Amino acid sequence: MGAEVPDPAPAVSQPRSRIKLFFQAAVASGFFTGYFPFAPATVTSLFTLVPAYFLSRQPFLAAGVIVVVFFLGVYLADELEKVWGKDPARVTIDEIVGTFITFLFNPVSFAGLAVGFVLWRAFDILKLPFINRVQDVRGGWGVMLDDVLAGICANLILRLLILIFPVLHP
Secondary structure (H helix, E strand, O other): OOOOOOOOHHHHHHHHHHHHHHHHHHHHOOOOHHHOOOOHHHHHHHHHHHHHHHHOOOHHHHHHHHHHHHHHHHHHHHHHHHHHOOOOOOOOHHHHHHHHHHHOOOOOOHHHHHHHHHHHHHHHHHOOHHHHHHOOOOHHHHHHHHHHHHHHHHHHHHHHHHHHOHHHOO
């Protein structure tokens, strides 16, 4: 009568938590490209070039994908910061969004793809002051917004270069 039956919920929720964390980590890390031992953001961006290339030819679809991935990224980055700390390097979904934004409304040739990639990585790595300040925003918003701004900067410069150098356009 005095013995309590242990609550089975913790034993059941533990595997669910691991499964949930696994799927969150898979998506947030660009399907584990964010686990690459060096330059995980660059590796994720490289892998993202293939879908970005095709999405650059479908700009309205690309815009919808960007919106969905952005908000998913805010959620996942916020959740994973609780596990891995502030702006963890493994979370590279922000690089996916930044890469997609770089090529939004910018259909490119393979040369344009290379130039856009270099521009995108430069803006993401160098962090202009207004981009760097956005990282101070708390949670997943800060993780995602700096890459959105870097992607916009890369997009605008790429757009200008496409006008000057037609070889960058298909």
